[in-house]
Amino acid sequence: MVPMAKLPETLASTIKQVHGEKGERWLAGFGELLRYCERRWGLTLLPSDYPLSFNYVAPALLPNGQAAVLKLRVPEDPELPMETEALRRFTGLGGARLLDAEPARGILLLERLEPGRTLKSVRDDEEAARITARLLLSLRLPAPSPGEFAFPTSEMWSLGLQRLRARNGGETGPLPERLVAEAEIRFAELHRTLEEPLLLHGDLHHDNILSSGGEWKAIDPKGIIGEAAYGTVPFLLNNLPEDLTASIALIRRRIEIFSEEMGLNPRRIAEWTFCHRVLSAAWFLEDGAGDLESAIRLAEGLHAIL
Template sequence: MNLPPHFTKTVTSTFTGGAEWLTHLPNLLAECERRWDLTVQPTNFTLSYNYVAPATLADGTEIVLKVGVPNRELRTEIEALRLYAGRGCVRLLDADPEQGVLLLARLHPGEMLTTLTDDDEATRIAALAMQTLWWQLPAEHNFPSVADWGDGLAELREAFGGGTGPFEGRLVDTAVSLFTDLLASSDEPVLLHGDLHHYNILSSSDGWQVIDPKGVVGEPAYEVGALLRNPIATIFDEPDLKGITARRLDILAETLSIDRERMRQWSLAQAVLSVWWSYEDGGDSADWELTMRLANVLLEVS
């Protein structure tokens, strides 16, 4: 298969057995075609951690096939999609968690929220999308918590012998302190998307729909961090990033009725955690340096 170099690098650097999985990928796709009587088409989607391609069922229904190295995150995505059952989120048609396979409804026209040029409007749409996904947790579930994710900051310290390596010590210290304080005073936890931003909100015949939920347990104020860091391809070219970030926080606070300062603090802590994840996954320094820039902005926003 003629796979994008960035995709192969991400899979091999992120997942144990990633190189072997890539070798087996053509066989896995063929197995999916036989099992579900579908035809996989050449992909025209941007690939990151999973292989995603359009496909057609035997009756002509257009779907999306998503396959990835089997891991906890894919399993919790499947669990979240089953709970959402198509309400505000793309519908899961079938899945095999052990094989890392998801069959998803195809959204049309399927354009990302990045197509909107009015940032205020996009922020409001994202806020409304968030609200549709904040579900009461079932009695039994396998979702990680925000506290589990926050443990990554301890791993950062351990990786650098108690220091912060290439990351600004002031920001890491602030993030650790914020995680501790915010977790201790959190509101009632709900099911969050966990990575809700412009690239994961698509247009459809039923309005804007969300894709790729991580599925994480935490208070709603935690959810906005990913949105503030995106769209990563353009937001950091804005001459007044501080002003835009402040305006977004204003809109989110008004639309969601959530304390603005609490969202700012969570977003700062989450930005530093995101930087560590990028570094840990072998990401380019140019990517996490941009995110650290936003962390500094969030430190200064009033």
């Protein structure tokens, strides 16, 4: 068993910051939770070099020798039900297979993708964009009815800008007013003219696309209802050069590729990307994490190409 002492302090600190007392309780019971998983599935937990940011993830072996991944989250995390259900729905469509789950304990047991290289290993950015476009098409699912399962919607996500104003007496705090106002206007118009609502992965970028045999599969879905163009945004905003001009040029080329491969309106992709960059800056303030200055700078650059 991997002892509690091996939990990175950065992960423990993040869990305390994000989840407060619930996170403290989860950390206190972490050792027993691991022992439960070993008993429940007969797991052999293996040493891990996985990067850990918000959740505990470790490779494991099942009694039959099958390679698996154990993922543990604070069970009160509001994103856990969405991830679990999205994993179930994307299994067989290009998502990592969910082997078992106990959401009440925050436990997910997944197939281990091997060799498990991330999409960052593909040096040709255009090839990486085309791989992502094909995976997005493979994961394409109609939105379930709210009565079937209540995934959040892109419109619900956009309310983060309202919360920003609520925290700042109607103002926008350290975010430029004109950027926030423009994002609010464009979000409203995009949602007024929303194209076919789909179940989107919600976080499909280079680090969440892994090699599996001769194909690529998605991990760590957030599960959100939105149009196909919005599903491209996490990739568009990920793995960018430091230089702003180079970043904008790369994003524009990626948009062209997604438009070609998926038959999407490039202007809508660009608008969703700008709006989401502003929204993510608001989330950085809400969560007390993230590079706010870089987010604002990129939002300015994206606004200039609309």
